[in-house]
Amino acid sequence: MPTISDVARVAGVSTATVSRVLNGNTEVDAAMAARVRTAVDQLAYRPSRIARSLRTRRSAVLGLVISDIRNPFFTDMVRGVEDVAFANGYSVVLCNSDENLGKERDYLQLAIAESMAGVILAPASLDETDVSALTGPGIPVVTVDRRAPDPAVDRVLIDNARGARLAVGHLVDQGYRRIACVSGPTTISTGAERLAGYRAVVRSRRLRTGAELIRFADFHEASGRSAMSELLAARQDIDAVFVANNLMTLGALQAVADAGLVIPDDIAVVGFDDMSWAPLLRPPLTTVAQPTYDLGAETARLLLDRINGFTGPGRELVLPPTLRVRASSAPRRER
Amino acid sequence: MPTISDVARVAGVSTATVSRVLNGNTEVDAAMAARVRTAVDQLAYRPSRIARSLRTRRSAVLGLVISDIRNPFFTDMVRGVEDVAFANGYSVVLCNSDENLGKERDYLQLAIAESMAGVILAPASLDETDVSALTGPGIPVVTVDRRAPDPAVDRVLIDNARGARLAVGHLVDQGYRRIACVSGPTTISTGAERLAGYRAVVRSRRLRTGAELIRFADFHEASGRSAMSELLAARQDIDAVFVANNLMTLGALQAVADAGLVIPDDIAVVGFDDMSWAPLLRPPLTTVAQPTYDLGAETARLLLDRINGFTGPGRELVLPPTLRVRASSAPRRER
């Protein structure tokens, strides 16, 4: 592994000059610069990002803390973050918090120990996530997909309440009246906002209401399945359901199948998060699609802004969801 | 950000002693060690991983180069890698090569510049991927899921030929005889091996053969769809199809739907890679399931072995796939 000194020796200049050529900050005589570049090529020299980081107190690494990479919602988003990050010379370290505040805290500490340039975080909790450990040492943070307590941090969100209103409003328009909801945890902002959207439509359209129409699950498949089973067992008369995320929808569909019900004749279904396979289900699934790739890409841009010195109050970028109407919410037919 | 000197001052010892306590290599007097630990807690000191890396010439970061994080096959695998890595104090930097040898090379260079402890690579090409840039500077490499040219590198693979034989043999057992194949690129070992498995069964069971029964695609959805459309257009008489990966299967199912055919009555389908939603398709999809999480976890273990000094010839770990029989390959009925 050649070092900057090797390059300097071969090019017949000082290490400072090599550094200047490589970083292009100050002007260097063209002939000298050419000699340096030749030496760099000849030795196949690559600057040590470690040494550079130690010196500049800032590494070209971004931390990306999400709840679980196995949730397909996050993968497009991760890809958006990565593409923008790598295009700007940054690498991305991926961390799964498993919705666990302890793990989340450990990863934020890791960001400090690694002197990461910045961190993108999908907070595990709406009010308990604490990013002060990072903002103290001056490591910029942007939250993605979910809100955190600190209004000073930039955030990129989906308009979840609107998405939920689109979904439930659509069900009403299609003739459904007894609409249940499989909600996520309200300790996570997406869970709280989607439930709020559901409730808003229930109220404004004067639908049947009541706690027995709502079940809470943890955004995973298994709990979505049992929540749906409970709904079906408790209320034979529900005619539609809004499920607040992708994995729970998977579980809910299984519960519907377990109960021997037919979609949409016995019960209509709308899920949050579109998936590539949603059109292939029988019947094809109506969903609220989120601009996941852009969500990640925009978040990375806001973070790079901060890394590059932007200061100012916390910014909030809200991206719109879209309703994708398919046959699982076909107009209600009298039975 | 406190440094090791701050800790040393507070504890009234030298920095060398602090370092020794933190790394636990040599024996330190118990009382002194206690003083150090108290100071560490008091200052909330976290060693700089950057400085440590510069000094030891080895960072606690693993590179993970795959083709695309959006392919659900990789996400479970990534999770397996991460869990093992983090449990051993390593972080994971994720890189998408997009099956592009240029990007792959860039990321391997990044591993050098970052002095990464090791790299896990799903090679973009069976014979053109070149890891010598890493093995030169002594950075261990393990390939995952796919083979690379260098027999000296450890590798963890799925028995793809066996998986394909399970799939196609099952179709034969169910009564299908004119079995087509949507194959992946044979420049990637998984593509080549799955096609070989298909051909082995075609030969041994004396099925109809011929180039018109095989179409090549690039492991993505769009090309899988057009490949399947071509097969259906060219041969009205095929009664089953084996599709060599998950995304192409998604495309193939769309093509079948486009053609107005019914599965399995008009055509039976078996795909490679099980997905959580495969049972929810109508009809549920028969697949070859791969132990993806273990694939990643085992790969990380082999890599850590190397990082911890294991030397020896290239090892090969081959994990078994499993056939998950569902209704898309129900016994053939005469028409």
Add this chain to the structure above:
DNA sequence: CTGTTAGCGCATTCAT
């Protein structure tokens, strides 16, 4: 415009 020099924070000799 270029070279000399110092030091980022740590682990590791070499003395003691």
Add this chain to the structure above:
DNA sequence: ATGAATGCGCTAACAG
């Protein structure tokens, strides 16, 4: 068993 001193490779003052 402990401390003093050194240097990993690089960038940023500063001097020239």
